Amino acid sequence: MVEWSHRAVDKELVEATREVCKDFSLDYWRECDQNSRYPEEFFRAAGEAGWLGALLPTKYGGTELGLPRMVDVLETITRSGAGMTGGITVNQALFPIQPLLRFGTEAQREKYLPLVATGDLHVAFAVTEPDAGIDTSRITTRAVLTGERYTVNGQKVYISKAQRADRIVLLTRTMAREAVSKPTDGMTLLFAENNRSAISIHPMDKLGTGAIDTNTMFIDGLEVDASDRIGDESDGFTALTAGLNAERIVLSAEALGTGMAAIDAAVKYAGERVVFGRPIGQNQGIQFPLAEAYGAIEAARGLTREAAEAYEAGAPNTAVTANLALLTAARAAFQACDSALQVHGGAGYMKDFHIERLWREVRLVQLAPVSQEMIKNFLAQRVLGLPRAY
Ligand SMILES: Cc1cc2nc3c(=O)[nH]c(=O)nc-3n(C[C@H](O)[C@H](O)[C@H](O)COP(=O)(O)OP(=O)(O)OC[C@H]3O[C@@H](n4cnc5c(N)ncnc54)[C@H](O)[C@@H]3O)c2cc1C
Incomplete structure (x- = not known):
């Protein structure tokens, strides 16, 4: 193996990561890719190794490895032949929950974060829309608050892991873009249940990372409890950018x-x-x-x-x-x-x-x-x- 010139932050951790990755051969990753099969065994191993909770405090079940060490870990995972599929399998536990960690209530953190750290709660991140693309301020998925519940209608595209997610970090508009002074105002972030009776999810055929589903989502009358809002109403963009x-x-x-x-x-x-x-x-x-x-x-x-x-x-x-x-x-x-x-x-x-x-x-x-x-x-x-x- 070619030597890196820059040293790893934590050599022991790199060795321990290599040991875990030895159980997942190149053929394993090829099979997952070809059959569009989620690398469930690897995901479980990642939970046991403490990687899924790497950026979470120990009081929420995390391992507090921190980012420099996670750079070592993910570099080692991907270099083992797991490629981006192995890396993404882990980072999908790290990032969608950052808004919840930084802007969620204590009750939300205590309820959900430990489950993410063990791999018992899968979370997807739904921002992109067909008519907005990279200009997030132009999303039109609408959430209307009546009493203590939001009703959501809209459409998302390219949403990864939506097929298996239990919860979706869902970016919505609670105020129209035209009604706010700053285009990124008026958006609200919800930690919505992936309720398949109100969300239809369709896999998209794609070039790579076949093991991880990427989907279009049609949301029709999805009910979300107001207690599942992340951060303040209409300030969802701030929460979204955490992480x-x-x-x-x-x-x-x-x-x-x-x-x-x-x-x-x-x-x-x-x-x-x-x-x-x-x-x-x-x-x-x-x-x-x-x-x-x-x-x-x-x-x-x-x-x-x-x-x-x-x-x-x-x-x-x-x-x-x-x-x-x-x-x-x-x-x-x-x-x-x-x-x-x-x-x-x-x-x-x-x-x-x-x-x-x-x-x-x-x-x-x-x-x-x-x-x-x-x-x-x-x-x-x-x-x-x-x-x-x-
Ligand atoms: C495999 C995959 C998984 C994904 N998973 C998720 C997910 O889980 N959740 C989620 O919300 N999104 C996800 N995305 C969406 C991804 O973040 C978007 O593809 C991205 O935000 C760009 O939007 P777009 O593809 O509609 O490109 P567009 O906005 O249509 O842009 C097209 C091209 O024009 C360029 N462009 C646009 N405006 C400018 C400008 N002003 N100057 C220069 N160039 C410009 C862009 O860089 C791009 O190359 C995923 C995408 C892929 C491919």
Whole structure:
């Protein structure tokens, strides 16, 4: 295995993570992907290892590992060959509940967070809508409060894990966009029960991460108790943004681990595959793209670690470093997977070698949870001082 140049924060934790991942082979992940089967066994193992509660305080059943250590863990999981599917399986427990942790009531925290930490409560995050896209302020899913209950109607798209979620962190509008002075005002966040008699959920066919369902959701007369609101009415956007920086940092780590898994495989293959009477790895045409990809991964890895430390310390520049980490990591990781696929020749295109899966999976990080364009918009405005483009 190729050595990392930047050190792990917690080497023992990395070793312990490797031990857990040994039980989940490349064939396991391929089978989950091909059959659109949720990696239930791995999810259970993640709960037992304490990863699902990594960002939760111990009083809510969490392990308080913190972000720098979770970067180590997720890098190791994804590099084991689990790829983005393994990473996302874990981070879906970490992030949807951040608004509840930061803005929920004590009663909500005590009731739900321990169940998330053990893996007994699955949560989905429903923000995106077909006619709003990345401009969240234009969502139209409407929640109307009558007495102590909201009635919700609307539509969501690309919602991951909605098929198995028990609860949905659901972004709604309680006031029309035209009726508020700031476009992001007037939105309310609900911790809604996934009541299938009022929500119809349809899986979408997609390029990668086939093991984790992504869906369209039609919401028709869903009743949500007012006690399941997260934060203040009409201030849902503030609650929603809790944890966004942490999510970017973690996604960077997952992409980099996936990219390194591809490089590991390519280096091995380049040493073994003989063409023209010598190992292909003897050719600079094979060596250079891999060395370049490794360099780009290490550079992004340095930024990712810096961002994780900044987040942990509550540093004011965290948003900038987190965005820089994801910008560079998403590209470096895709380049690594693409070069690794090329090194494998025709074999790279075959499912038996697992590279094509990593390549498909890692492409996602350039689109979601935030697109490369929106990261550049942010950096151009906030760091370079150029006019806002969104
Ligand atoms: C596999 C997958 C899982 C997902 N899971 C979830 C989930 O669980 N919950 C959830 O709420 N959402 C989820 N999403 C949605 C994801 O966050 C959105 O895809 C994302 O917010 C972008 O919205 P959009 O796809 O409609 O793109 P659009 O808003 O239609 O944008 C299209 C393109 O135009 C670019 N663009 C738009 N405006 C500008 C501008 N001003 N300047 C430059 N470029 C611009 C965008 O960057 C993008 O490349 C998921 C998406 C995928 C693919």
